[in-house]
Amino acid sequence: MDCLECKKNIIPYLRYELDDEALNDFMNHIDECESCREDLEIYYLVTEGVGVLDNRDTDYNLSKAFSRRLSDSKSYIKRLCIRRTLSYAADTVSFWALFVISIMYIRMLIL
Numbered sequence: 001m002d003c004l005e006c007k008k009n010i011i012p013y014l015r016y017e018l019d020d021e022a023l024n025d026f027m028n029h030i031d032e033c034e035s036c037r038e039d040l041e042i043y044y045l046v047t048e049g050v051g052v053l054d055n056r057d058t059d060y061n062l063s064k065a066f067s068r069r070l071s072d073s074k075s076y077i078k079r080l081c082i083r084r085t086l087s088y089a090a091d092t093v094s095f096w097a098l099f100v101i102s103i104m105y106i107r108m109l110i111l
């Protein structure tokens with residue numbers, strides 16, 4: 001993902017509208033690109049700041065909330081990777097179990 005695409009995805013990210021693949025690409029870019037991360041932080045502070053003003057919650061720490069939001073997104077991506085890996089492992093084990101059972105069954109028919 002390049003900077004232009006990343007900047008296009010800032011608003012969808014803040015609205016939780018990115019799909020898993022786009023979120024992964026977006027977070028990878030945000031980790032590596034200081035400029036886009038700063039843009040994201042500005043958008044976040046502005047959009048969340050308006051919400052905080054509406055709620056009159058004066059103790060709300062926007063910088064901490066921004067860090068928490070990034071951390072939550074990274075945790076979500078990690079869980080997604082683990083889930084995909086486990087799913088792939090389960091598929092592989094299932095395939096080989098079925099393969100071995102098939103071979104054993106064929107051998108029983110032959111002998």
Ligand SMILES: [Zn+2]
Pocket residue numbers: 002003004006029033034035036037
């Ligand atoms: Zn960038």
